[in-house]
Amino acid sequence: VQFVESGGGLVQPGGSLRLSCAASGFTFSSYAMSWYRQAPGKERELVAAVRSTGGRTNYDNSVKDRFTISRDNAKNTVYLKIHSLQPEHTAVYYCNAGWSRGIFDSWCRGTPVTVSS
Secondary structure, three states: OEEEEEOOEEEOOOOOEEEEEEEEOOOHHHOOEEEEEEOOOOOOEEEEEEOOOOOOEEEOOOOOOOEEEEEEOOOOEEEEEEOOOOHHHOEEEEEEEOOOOOOOOOOOOOEEEEEOO
């Protein structure tokens, strides 16, 4: 199982990013997928999840107005659109399979997001 996250970078406050996660090694369309973030000095936390068909999503209360999770089962890819970025969104963002926790012990490098002026 492998997850390859991309799309992060340095962005000014108020900016937007779309993160991507290409998954392989399992039947992607059969699993819910989720995004996590780990801010400096903090534990990794779940921020968004999407059911296997994409028909239902769930967000942490702190991000539900700014984050949008989606998926493309034909491409084995899950996305996280973040808008109105603020410095508190600075973190490394990871994806994994699962609705409420990462199922696979395959945490990869993630994609870093830095929000700074």
